[in-house]
Structure formats: C-alpha cells, structure tokens
Amino acid sequence: MENDKRTYYVSVQAGSIMENKGDTAFEFEISATEDDVADLQERFDMLSDLDNSSAFRAILPAVPYHQDSALDGYDYTLTDIYRKLYDLGNEETRQTIAGMDAIGEQEPPIT
Template sequence: MEKKTYYVSVQAGSVLENEGDAAYEFEIVATEPEVEDLMEQFGMLSDADNSSAFRAHLPGVPYHQDSEHDGYDYTLTQIYRKLYDLGTEETKHTIAKMGSIGEQEPPVS
C-alpha cells in the first residue's frame, strides 16, 4: 500500500491530508489502513473521555488514584506510540522528549 503524509492533531482527534487545513501537532507517513486504525483509536479516546467526564466533577479522589481514568490514559499512550511508529524524524523526536510512550499496562475492567 502507498504511504502518504498526514498531519495529526491529538487535541482535535483529527488526521488531515492537507497541511493548511487546520492546526496540527504531528506529521506522519502512513497507509490508509494505518490512518483508519488511528482514527479508531481517537474514537476510543473520545469514548473513554466521555465515560470519565461525570467522575471528574466529584471531589475527593486524586486523578492518579481514579481507575475510571485509566482507560483514557492507556488509549492516549497507545495513540502516541502509534504516532511515534508512523512519525517523521521530527515527530519521533518530539514524542520522545514528551515522555508519552512509557510502559503502561492495559486497564483492568
């Protein structure tokens, strides 16, 4: 399959073909199936964000001790790993400096 350059915004959950269409954080080189997989992960991130939104408004439990956020954190880490794997040298360098792809176990349901 042919690889093309895409522009990714993790914040917006978007993958763009044209650099000037919107703001982006990372540049990747990927096939269509790889982009589809990334978009699926963005959908899972949105679902995890929505499921933990209610809990975020209740005081008393620190974020790092709240298992409801584990799914969000795990999915976000997987997205950064995928971006690192598909990324340009600049993207890989940026993600490595962020420390966003450390070892993390899947959340226990």
C-alpha cells in the same frame, strides 16, 4: 492501493488526521497507509468515548486522579495513540514524542 503511504498531519488535541497541511493546526506529521489512518481514527474515537464516559469525575473532586481506575483506560489509549504516532512519524515527530516521555512502558488497564 491501500499499502501506499502518504503524508498526514495529526492533531491529538483535536483528534484529527488531515491530508492537507493547511487545513487546520496540527502537532505531528506522519507517513501512513489508509489502514494505518483508519486504525488511528478508531483510537481517537475510543479516546473520545472514554473522555465522555469519564466526564462525571469532574463533579467528584474528592477522588484523586491517580486513584481513579475509570481514567486508566483513557490514559492507556492516549499512550497507545502516541506510540502509533511515534511509529508512523517523521524524525521531528519522533523527537517530539520522545521528548514528551509519552510512550513509556504501561500495562493495559484491568477491566
């Protein structure tokens, strides 16, 4: 039953999605199908890949963050994750994300 929604606990910081509330620390509670969870995990994997590929920026402190197009993909993906969590989240999750101003309008990065 892939369309049955279940409760999951998500940590954006750790990039984790758990079924058991006590497994580890989490920031958000969502109600999602298995397909939703697979999609969200794919986004976390992409975010991790983008983070790793932009690690070299740390040795180039002369390049301001807001002028570094290599990090645009990371920012876009992170915002995309927060939008997905907002859509799947319970009321507390939605209020928290709305209060973070993390899902404002954003254009996809130019590649």
